[in-house]
Amino acid sequence: xxxxxxxxxxxxxxxxxxxxxxxxxxxxxxxxxxxxxxxxxxxxxxxxxxxxxxxxxxxxxxxxxxxxxxxxxxxxxxxxxxxxxxxxxxxxxxxxxxxxxxxxxxxxxxxxxxxxxxxxxxxxxxxxxxxxxxxxxxxxxxxxxxxxxxxxxxxxxxxxxxxxxxxxxxxxxxxxxxxxxxxxxxxxxxxxxxxxxxxxxxxxxxxxxxxxxxxxxxxxxxxxxxxxxxxxxxxxxxxxxxxxxxxxxxxxxxxxxxxxxxxxxxxxxxxxxxxxxxxxxxxxxxxxxxxxxxxxxx
Amino acid sequence: xxxxxxxxxxxxxxxxxxxxxxxxxxxxxxxxxxxxxxxxxxxxxxxxxxxxxxxxxxxxxxxxxxxxxxxxxxxxxxxxxxxxxxxxxxxxxxxxxxxxxxxxxxxxxxxxxxxxxxxxxxxxxxxxxxxxxxxxxxxxxxxxxxxxxxxxxxxxxxxxxxxxxxxxxxxxxxxxxxxxxxxxxxxxxxxxxxxxxxxxxxxxxxxxxxxxxxxxxxxxxxxxxxxxxxxxxxxxxxxxxxxxxxxxxxxxxxxxxxxxxxxxxxxxxxxxxxxxxxxxxxxxxxxxxxxxxxxxxxxxxxxxx
Numbered sequence: 001x002x003x004x005x006x007x008x009x010x011x012x013x014x015x016x017x018x019x020x021x022x023x024x025x026x027x028x029x030x031x032x033x034x035x036x037x038x039x040x041x042x043x044x045x046x047x048x049x050x051x052x053x054x055x056x057x058x059x060x061x062x063x064x065x066x067x068x069x070x071x072x073x074x075x076x077x078x079x080x081x082x083x084x085x086x087x088x089x090x091x092x093x094x095x096x097x098x099x100x101x102x103x104x105x106x107x108x109x110x111x112x113x114x115x116x117x118x119x120x121x122x123x124x125x126x127x128x129x130x131x132x133x134x135x136x137x138x139x140x141x142x143x144x145x146x147x148x149x150x151x152x153x154x155x156x157x158x159x160x161x162x163x164x165x166x167x168x169x170x171x172x173x174x175x176x177x178x179x180x181x182x183x184x185x186x187x188x189x190x191x192x193x194x195x196x197x198x199x200x201x202x203x204x205x206x207x208x209x210x211x212x213x214x215x216x217x218x219x220x221x222x223x224x225x226x227x228x229x230x231x232x233x234x235x236x237x238x239x240x241x242x243x244x245x246x247x248x249x250x251x252x253x254x255x256x257x258x259x260x261x262x263x264x265x266x267x268x269x270x271x272x273x274x275x276x277x278x279x280x281x282x283x284x285x286x287x288x289x290x291x292x293x294x295x296x297x298x
Numbered sequence: 299x300x301x302x303x304x305x306x307x308x309x310x311x312x313x314x315x316x317x318x319x320x321x322x323x324x325x326x327x328x329x330x331x332x333x334x335x336x337x338x339x340x341x342x343x344x345x346x347x348x349x350x351x352x353x354x355x356x357x358x359x360x361x362x363x364x365x366x367x368x369x370x371x372x373x374x375x376x377x378x379x380x381x382x383x384x385x386x387x388x389x390x391x392x393x394x395x396x397x398x399x400x401x402x403x404x405x406x407x408x409x410x411x412x413x414x415x416x417x418x419x420x421x422x423x424x425x426x427x428x429x430x431x432x433x434x435x436x437x438x439x440x441x442x443x444x445x446x447x448x449x450x451x452x453x454x455x456x457x458x459x460x461x462x463x464x465x466x467x468x469x470x471x472x473x474x475x476x477x478x479x480x481x482x483x484x485x486x487x488x489x490x491x492x493x494x495x496x497x498x499x500x501x502x503x504x505x506x507x508x509x510x511x512x513x514x515x516x517x518x519x520x521x522x523x524x525x526x527x528x529x530x531x532x533x534x535x536x537x538x539x540x541x542x543x544x545x546x547x548x549x550x551x552x553x554x555x556x557x558x559x560x561x562x563x564x565x566x567x568x569x570x571x572x573x574x575x576x577x578x579x580x581x582x583x584x585x586x587x588x589x590x591x592x593x594x595x596x597x598x599x600x601x602x603x
Binding site: 046072073074075076077079080099100101102157160162163164165166180187188189190191195198199202203204206 | 371372373440444445448454455456534535538539540550552559560561562563564565566567568569570571572
């Protein structure tokens with residue numbers, strides 16, 4: 001009796017065990033068929049770096065065989081690395097066509113998301129709206145005091161980004177209509193958005209420009225010709241000062257399947273509606289207009 | 299045991315010698331390899347920066363006179379860098395003018411006037427100053443110094459003066475510690491001889507100690523200058539980074555180092571702008587070599603005397 005029971009029990013356990021094993025191996029097989037593996041390197045724009053890092057973290061946990069190595073370095077480095085295929089993904093704030101010495105035909109452009117750029121001022125200047133012409137006059141040095149545009153009697157201090165910055169290029173192109181910026185004697189040039197915000201916040205009469213995601217209550221974003229700098233206005237191009245954030249891949253990249261899978265993930269609803277929105281950027285899927293490298297809007 | 303007993307005396311004597319020979323050979327080869335690696339790195343660095351820095355001139359993208367002009371406007375392919383170089387020099391000279399007297403005085407205090415207290419309190423203090431990263435200096439400068447100067451003078455606070463003040467604090471510990479070494483190296487008998495002749499302490503310090511330690515003190519100052527010249531981060535945060543003529547204390551200026559750090563990443567290798575940054579790096583390198591040459595000359599003079 002006892003022995004019989006034991007045999008039965010062991011048989012049952014054995015059966016259960018084998019079913020589990022079979023089940024395990026079959027799911028493992030399924031996963032192996034789909035599973036991606038390999039390494040990806042991402043180099044470039046420091047502005048995009050936090051986004052790419054976050055996205056690659058979730059991508060890696062979804063695909064345990066994939067290792068993504070995210071580095072900064074700047075847009076120029078990103079484009080060069082993608083062109084020479086020394087990195088798989090080259091992140092850039094500007095179109096490859098806009099850079100000297102970059103052969104855009106060797107690159108494939110993937111627009112990851114959109115940033116709106118707003119002119120921001122120190123909250124004490126007493127101005128909330130500028131016309132585009134006034135903005136151009138301020139940045140070209142024709143208007144030197146806030147009282148000339150209806151604000152306080154305060155000297156205007158220009159806070160620019162460095163000459164090679166993508167944000168500066170976009171701002172000059174779409175907010176200043178390609179007018180040459182004035183190298184103000186009292187002006188300041190800073191490298192990072194965080195420092196620009198800090199300086200505008202603490203300097204009387206300061207004006208500069210920041211991506212929407214950097215605007216907080218220490219600075220004030222201006223309306224331009226009455227248009228609010230909001231994500232909705234960017235999607236319809238009512239607010240004209242915005243830029244794509246690009247992920248470039250080499251046209252003949254050695255890691256093509258993996259690159260494509262990652263780009264597909266970046267463009268998926270999960271990232272566009274999740275991470276992009278969370279970081280206060282504008283999902284590429286929300287854009288109702290499209291703009292090419294020379295600035296023409298369709 | 300038995301076998302060893304059989305070996306001849308000559309062999310016995312040779313065995314340990316051979317072992318020592320191998321040990322010696324191993325040690326020597328490790329040191330030689332290390333030295334050659336260092337020399338190789340240095341030479342390749344020199345070669346790399348020189349060849350990269352000369353490229354825009356060899357390719358005819360810019361002439362020397364254009365490079366040393368004042369017309370800086372990368373959008374129009376104008377890369378006149380004179381004001382940027384002068385900016386580096388002005389910040390360095392200004393910081394040295396503040397730090398050298400302060401640092402040497404502190405060193406005199408620590409060695410001649412209050413050696414015990416100086417060693418106990420001032421030495422750790424200077425060591426802490428050395429250990430603070432330059433970003434922290436820059437950030438403190440940006441948060442405290444810049445608004446303070448702005449309020450005091452009525453401008454924005456960015457510019458030559460802020461850069462000079464931040465840098466002078468940064469190079470102070472370098473100048474102090476090397477000056478202390480130089481003054482301590484002055485033989486005690488010189489001081490005793492001076493006192494024996496009836497000189498006061500002040501006369502001894504001024505006429506004997508400082509005179510004798512002068513080459514060492516000069517080395518301290520030049521090393522401080524070299525550090526100031528090469529500093530990028532802290533300076534970049536407080537000078538405003540606009541290539542104006544650097545002859546005014548309260549307007550934004552630019553330096554070579556901050557120009558390179560701000561634009562190297564965003565420009566594309568091969569682009570004129572990028573190549574010009576390499577030329578600026580070459581200027582920095584040459585200036586550092588000049589500093590080292592000056593130190594060599596100073597110390598050689600000490601050896602002769």
